[in-house]
């Protein structure tokens with residue numbers, strides 16, 4: 001039993017027992033189902049639809065009084081943010097025992113500071129709004145971990161997907177895990193530790209939002225099965241540059257793996273041309289989703 005330090009703390013505690021419901025937002029249906037299964041919780045029946053003017057309607061078709069409730073909804077793209085607020089509000093219409101909000105992919109985390117005068121701190125704006133209605137907040141591999149510090153009224157934690165990605169790559173017989181830039185080298189090392197192989201990194205320079213350069217580096221990849229691991233794949237430019245180097249140096253198989261498969265524009269098809277496999281977790285649902293972070297989230301709800 002944990003006491004929750006949120007705005008609801010005088011009223012609620014968070015007991016972890018079988019009185020638990022998972023409410024899945026429309027952006028996180030796969031993960032919600034999997035999470036309910038892992039937690040042996042009930043998956044709430046919901047109605048979520050759009051009005052003709054595209055405003056969102058949600059309804060929870062359950063009695064949540066006295067229950068511990070987990071709402072799961074990725075905050076990207078924008079319309080899913082409003083849906084999350086409506087789901088939280090719907091949950092708060094019941095006398096729930098606790099509400100945990102899980103935003104598996106925290107959209108806007110890349111604007112975690114003012115890069116130019118006059119800009120918002122978008123990640124903070126989002127954090128301030130999400131925490132209003134929740135006791136606890138969980139996210140996965142948030143791009144800027146400092147985002148968690150903006151949650152000052154709810155318990156907030158960042159969970160890592162590397163155990164799940166590592167398990168997947170181990171089953172694929174990966175022999176080297178590569179990070180496309182030095183900043184993410186530590187994460188590649190954690191994945192490699194789960195796989196039981198070596199890790200290395202490339203040196204990336206971002207020229208603009210869609211263009212990256214990769215410094216040449218000799219790697220011991222000839223005849224090896226190599227995975228390139230990143231937190232986000234957006235346009236696919238970063239991974240494509242890394243994969244080009246691996247191809248030239250004779251890698252036998254290249255798997256691109258990420259936590260968040262944003263795949264902006266034609267990012268996924270571009271990568272499928274150069275990589276043998278592209279896989280992403282279920283923090284964002286798309287055709288590359290083949291790894292679940294449900295076990296990692298479930299574990300965090302019990303910590």
Ligand code: R5P
Nearest residue numbers: 231232233234235236237238
């Ligand atoms: C950057 O810091 C991130 O870790 C990713 O490398 C980046 O978001 C990937 O973007 P793209 O797929 O557009 O190259």
